[in-house]
Every structure is written in C-alpha cells, then in structure tokens.
Amino acid sequence: MTQPSAKIEVRALTMAYGDFVIQRDLNFRIEQGDIFIIMGGSGCGKSTLLRHLVGLKSPAKGEVLFDGASFWEAEEPRQRAMQQRMGVLYQSGALWSSMTLAENIALPLGEYTQLARAEIDELVSLKLALVGLAGFEAYYPSEISGGMRKRAGLARAMALDPEVLFFDEPSAGLDPVSARLLDELILQLRDSLGATVVVVTHELASMFAIGNNSIFLDPESKTQIAGGDPARLLRESRDPRVIRFLTRGERTEWESRSDG
Amino acid sequence: MLHSSEAHGLLLVFSGCWRAQCTLPARDELLRQLPQPFQGELRFDSADLRGWDSRFVNWLLKLIPPLEKRGIVVRYEGLPPGVRGLLQLATEVPERAGARRGATRRGLLATVGEQIYRLLDGGKALLEFIGELLQALFRMLIGRARMRASDLFLFVQQNGIDALPIVALIAVLVGLILAFIGALQLQMFGAQIYVANLVGIAMAREMGAMMAAIIMAGRTGAAFAAQLGTMQVNEEIDAFRTLGVDPLEFLVLPRMLALTLMMPLLCIYADLLGIMGGMLVGITLFEISPSLYLQQTLAAVSLADFGVGVVKSLVFGVLIAVAGCMQGIRCGRSASAVGEATTSAVVMAIVAIIVADAIMTLIANALGV
Structure with missing residues (x-):
C-alpha cells in the first residue's frame, strides 16, 4: 500500500440478494473532500451500493474500507462508531413522523453527546437555519412540503457533524430551482464542513454541477464500466452506454467537438 | 481562549478544542468582561484553534448579534473559512414570518371542547x-x-x-x-x-x-x-x-x-x-x-x-x-x-x-x- 488510505475505499465488492447478483467486482476510492456521484440506469443497484457503503447491507464478497479500516470486519461497537461519522439523507427524508423537526434532529445529539438540553436546542436551531428552515422547530414532518422535508432530513443527517454525507436521490421530487439550491447547499456544506459527499443520482445537471468523481454502474454487464469526473466522462468517454446516459440518449457515439 | 484590548477595538483569540466533547467558555462571562461603553471593532484570531464543529459556530452565532446591537463592528476575517461559510449560510435565509410557533398550552375547558x-x-x-x-x-x-x-x-x-x-x-x-x-x-x-x-x-x-x-x-x-x-x-x-x-x-x-x-x-x-x-x-x-x-x-x-x-x-x-x-x-x-x-x-x-x-x-x- 503506497497510497494513503482514502476516506472510503471499495475493494472487489460483489453485491447480491441471495443468489441474485446485482453488481460484481466494484473497485473505487472516495477521497476526503470529494463529491462522489454514483450513477447508472434504473435498477442497476445504485441504492444498493449506497446501502453497502453506509453499513445497512453486508457485501456478498469484498470489502468496504472507511479511513482504511474494514467496516464489515470490525466489531459491532467499532461499526457503530463508524456509522456515527456518516450522515445519510434518504430519498424522501425518512423523518420520524411522530416527532417534530426539532426532536428529529435532537435525537442523535441527545444519544451521542453529553451536551446540555439548552445547547442541544441551540444546535438544532442552527442546523435548521443552515438548511433554510429557521423557525420550523415545532413542525411535524407531515405539516411541511416535500422539499422542506428533504432539507430537514439533511439537517438531521448533519446533526453529528459527520465526516461523510450520503445522499440518495437528493433532487428527486424537487422543482429545478429547489434542486439547484440543494446542489449549492451541498457544495457550501462540503466547503464549510470539509465533509466528503457521496450522491446517488440520475439528475444530469446536478451531477455535472457538483460531482468531481464518479462511478458508472451498468445493469447489463453487472459491474462498473466507467468512473472519474462526470464532465470529463462526457467529453472523453468512448463507451456508447456511458455516452447515451450522459446525453439523455441523444448520442450514442463519441464525437470530438471543436469547441475551445 | 482569551481576549485583549487594542487601540481600536478588541481581539478575540481562540485556542484549543471547540468540539462537542470539550468544555466551552460561557458567553455571558465574556460579554460582562467587555469594557462597558465599548465602540469599535471586534476581530478574531483562530490560529491556535485545534478543532471545531457546529458547537463553535453556534457559540459565535449567539455571541455576535448582541454585540452588533451595541454598535460594535464585527470583522470575520480571522475565523476559519468554513466557519465563515456556515455563519453566512445560517443567517442567509431569514426566518419566515409567522412560521415559528411555541408550545401552546390550552386550558381544560378548551381541551374538553376540542x-x-x-x-x-x-x-x-x-x-x-x-x-x-x-x-x-x-x-x-x-x-x-x-x-x-x-x-x-x-x-x-x-x-x-x-x-x-x-x-x-x-x-x-x-x-x-x-x-x-x-x-x-x-x-x-x-x-x-x-x-x-x-x-x-x-x-x-x-x-x-x-x-x-x-x-x-x-x-x-x-x-x-x-x-x-x-x-x-x-x-x-x-x-x-x-x-x-x-x-x-x-x-x-x-x-x-x-x-x-x-x-x-x-x-x-x-x-x-x-x-x-x-x-x-x-x-x-x-x-x-x-x-x-x-x-x-x-x-x-x-x-x-x-x-x-x-x-x-x-x-x-x-x-x-x-x-x-x-x-x-x-x-x-x-x-x-x-x-x-x-x-x-x-x-x-x-x-x-x-x-x-x-x-x-x-x-x-x-x-x-
């Protein structure tokens, strides 16, 4: 091992439900500060890969390394500690419906820190303010709109100041403007918190806008067929499957463009 | 953390750890120590800051508005860029008018009626x-x-x-x-x-x-x-x-x-x-x-x-x-x-x-x- 250990490294990962293999032989590194995009057509196993990365599903084969330490070989307390360093924004927010937004965010803070009640309340307000939801502490998830629920989910994901933030389809169900604002928020948070961000998305605009590294999963060959900066992938990839995806099916072949 | 007066204002020097597991100094204490009729600039120095998380941001967020209300000019340059970003982000979207609501306490009669x-x-x-x-x-x-x-x-x-x-x-x-x-x-x-x-x-x-x-x-x-x-x-x-x-x-x-x-x-x-x-x-x-x-x-x-x-x-x-x-x-x-x-x-x-x-x-x- 000559390279320093990446924030997250996946080695020879095979994902399967029972005997049904979703993807095999995945190998990639996510560096500190990356915004890493997991892309691919519907049903190629993007969300399943995310579930492997956050420790919800164990790999059929291979390893997931977190700061150089294997997640699945670690003891359970170690795994819990690793998971506390991740924050996940689920597709529809996954806020606990029986709790107010403030209680949703306060729960991890109360469980894992020794802070006083008053300070937890202040931190909750801060997190909500960061996602533009100041003043919505006492609302229940059912009382706010889908976009707000997503931002509140982000506030909860950030509750413990995680080192890695995972997003599952962050812009799904948002209007283009809100989707862009969320992208900007992700960038700002990455810059301010110094966090690493992993995004599952098929929103082309957003992956070009924020991503600086990626992996492309193919449902046919059941493995990764491309990776790297999405914008570069669009310029340089010769693989018709990748080009088709990145141009919304408008092109299937690589063409050299003479724009400067 | 210590602070020292200068010719045209105040320099707040942060050092050590400002994370969830550390003990933070009380803000009220600091506010009381300020020279009373105080005008001028407040600047920060965070060169010795070893670590921070949102607790630090929150601490600052609660410290600054009362100072600004007293006419003190706060200069953010001395803070780590991340902290400045978060402070800006937190104050960027103003609270929507009428959104906040406290815990409502209803009388017995109202509850029965409801x-x-x-x-x-x-x-x-x-x-x-x-x-x-x-x-x-x-x-x-x-x-x-x-x-x-x-x-x-x-x-x-x-x-x-x-x-x-x-x-x-x-x-x-x-x-x-x-x-x-x-x-x-x-x-x-x-x-x-x-x-x-x-x-x-x-x-x-x-x-x-x-x-x-x-x-x-x-x-x-x-x-x-x-x-x-x-x-x-x-x-x-x-x-x-x-x-x-x-x-x-x-x-x-x-x-x-x-x-x-x-x-x-x-x-x-x-x-x-x-x-x-x-x-x-x-x-x-x-x-x-x-x-x-x-x-x-x-x-x-x-x-x-x-x-x-x-x-x-x-x-x-x-x-x-x-x-x-x-x-x-x-x-x-x-x-x-x-x-x-x-x-x-x-x-x-x-x-x-x-x-x-x-x-x-x-x-x-x-x-x-």
Missing part, C-alpha cells in the same frame, strides 16, 4: 362511511360493483381458514375455564352433571361468538386498518379514486363480505371446540362419562341457542370490518397515523362488540329466544 368536537366529527365520519358503504353494497347487489372475486377468496382464506388454530386454542381454553369454575360450584350440590348445560349454553349463546369476535378484531380488524392505512400513506387509495374506482367497492366490500361470511362459521367452530373443552374437564376431573356429558349437552342446548350465537357473530363481523376499514381509509399520511388508525380500529371494534352483544342479549331475552 375533544367533544373531535367526537362529533368522528360520529359524522362514521355515518358518512356507513352511507357510502351502503351505496357500494347496493351497487354490488345489482351487480355493478367493481370488485374482484380473487380478492374475496383471498380474504376468505385469511379471515377464515388461517384463523382456525388461534380460535381453536382460545375456544378450548374458555370451555375448560367455564367448566372448571362451574363444576366446582355445582359439585357442592352434587349436580356437577349440569356443567354440560352451563358450558353448552354459555358457549352457544355467548362465548363462542364473543371470543371469535374479539380474536378477529385483534387479528383481522387491525390488519384491515394497517393495510388500508399504509395504502393511504402510499397514495394507493388516491390512485383508485382518480381512476374512478371507488375504494369502498374495491377494497372495503371484499374485506367486509369475507369477514361477515366467515364469522358465523368461526363462531360455530368455536362453540363446538368450547363444548369439547368443557367435556374434557367434565370427564377427567369430575368423572362424568363422555356419553352422559354429550347426552346432557344435546338435551340442554337447542338449535335456537346456536342461532342466537350465529346471528350475533354475523353482526360482530360487520362491526369489526366497518371499524377496521373506516379507520384505515380515514388514516393520515404518516407512520404514526397508521399506528393510531390500527389502535382505534381495535378499540372501536371491541367496544362495539360488547355494546352490541349487550343489546342483542336484551332483545333475545325480550323475544324469548
């Missing part, structure tokens, strides 16, 4: 539901309801056959208990043979129907509410409505029909098993011969007794299905709403069963059945 209104609303909703259900039933009778036979068979299986083991267990145990308690008392008069009458009549008229109904309320009524409630959460019920399919026809009718058809059968099944349970006690503990016990039972229990039980169970079936389906259809759109719907369905069904049983017992008595 509860009564809720009760009235619930009553209105129940009437509405029954009205719509009757319409759907009518459409079914004239053969125009959209309902799948396969659904009906599936529910017949779930509500009937699949419930047999649990109904059997409870019915036998109830029979055993009735027989045991009754026989102990009757033994004092040497009349323990009459335990057959007791168990037979009690099971046929009352306990068979009642026990089957309570099991089905907990088992099937709850399942109806949870299924339909989850469908409501997933917008599946809206999908039926927009396609012009009445969810009452498609979802509620088959469930109600299946349960109403199966309840009398479950009731007779429970009756027979309960009598068997009683016989078991009579034979083993009180030395009554099986044939005698059977004869005594046949002489004591008439077909009318079974009839009363079967009619009751039919009514119970309708009540359980209405309670379960209504709570499911009226469910809110969250996980906790599904839980509430399921709870209400079971509570409502059991209360309705007991009340209906009392009324029907009185009617049967008045009619002399």
